[in-house]
Amino acid sequence: MTRLWNILGESFHVLAPVAMVAIGIGGFMVFGQRPETPPREINHNVVAAVESAGVEQADGSFTIELDGVALSYRQVTHAAQVAGEVVEKVEQCRSGHYVSEGQYLLQIDPTNFQLEVERLQVQIEQADANLKEADIEIENAESLIELAKEDLELQKENLNRVKQLMTRGASTDTQLDAARKQELTARNSLRTLQNQLAAVKQRKITLESSRKLSETQLKRAKVDLDRTKVTAPIAGTLITVSVEEGDYVKAGDPLFRTNDSSTMEVSCQLRVEELYWVWLQAGNMKLTDNTPSDLDLFGSQLELPNVPVEVAFDFRGVEYLWDGVLSRYDGTGLDPATRTVPCRVRVDEPTKVRVGGNGVAGRVAPPTLFSGMYVKVRIPVASPVPMLKVPLPAIRPNDEVWVVQDGTLHVMTVDVARFEGNSVLLIAKPAGLQAGDRVITSPLAAVEEGMSVEDLGQPEDESEVTVLDADGLSDRTPVDQSSEVETETAADSTEVQP
Structure with missing residues (x-):
């Protein structure tokens, strides 16, 4: 009997899950199907x-408005061009300050460079003295050569007379040898003086080259001396300043970073269909039966048309406006994340701001288009098609x-x-x-x-x-x-x- 109950219990454990699954499938077949809805018929008898x-016929002009953020056109990192200790740093040389082009900011210890300039100046003066000495030697050598030439002519005439006397038997061989020896000595003296003159002239050439080298070194030393006085390379706002008074810097060490404020850019993103209209009005495309998304926007020309745009910054209901131009792509194609085309708008005169609207806020306009401003970019489009x-x-x-x-x-x-x-x-x-x-x-x-x-x-x-x-x-x-x-x-x- 106990064995029978065990068999029945095991059978129940096996058959119960199967039965539950079968019940679930049956319930789904009965209650889980969506009832079919008969198609709605249109009553053709009812109007x-x-x-x-x-x-309406549209004039074909509209405005594409984009969100954008103002960015710096360029950021210049100024590095030390000479090594030395920073002996002076003006108060204006702090991050956030506006500096003008050529404004004095830092002073690197100029002592060694000043001494080098003085040494080279003395070296050039010494070279000038050596050149003057060489000129005197050349002048003396030329005078001695003239005398040696006259002496040689006299000795030649004397030798000729001795030879004539020798033919008449009025002179001896000893006298002839003595005359020849005197002529040879005069010729040798002339050659020696000529060699000395050539050597002095060559030495003068060497001295002149040495002087030119010293002049070049002096120019370099003066440039290095001028480089100890650090000025702002461009007009703009200092972003970072990396040194303090008393720091030692090497050539190439960054000193500060300047944000160029003479020109600004706005980063924005155009959808493909918006870029299509920019290309179309610029004449870079022809309207076909294809949709804008099917057109190859990068096939024929890679440059973005320079379309005039308007940059607007809204503050308390007042718009501040700048003139800009759609200048370039910010990359090589579509952004894979947003499927848009990143573009840049260039604002050549960020300090020329126009105020739109009324109100107290409109009486005070920002002095320039600041980096980081969230702005609107408006691109006027005049469609060439009806x-x-x-x-x-x-x-x-x-x-x-x-x-x-x-x-x-x-x-x-x-x-x-x-x-x-x-x-x-x-x-x-x-x-x-x-x-x-x-x-x-x-x-x-x-x-x-x-x-x-x-x-x-x-x-x-x-x-x-x-x-x-x-x-x-x-x-x-x-x-x-x-x-x-x-x-x-x-x-x-x-x-x-x-």
């Missing part, structure tokens, strides 16, 4: 009353509009250019939507090409007509809204009275 608006304007409710999914023509609804696909508030700009095409057409702005539950509709005109038009409810099936008569409000108000007043 749907719709509200519509006219398609455009149309329709109300925002007229645009349906898949960029479709419902056009009313002779009491009949027609579904038409349009090319949306841009959303502007409660309006939408469309690219006009010869075979598409035209100015003066009527587009439906009211909702319809079911739409069929060619269905009959009754155009009620603008929403302000109110008349006793038969319209359809939201389900598109039942009839109702519109009631004056003002009457409804008055009725509800009266009812409420009646209810609150005791």
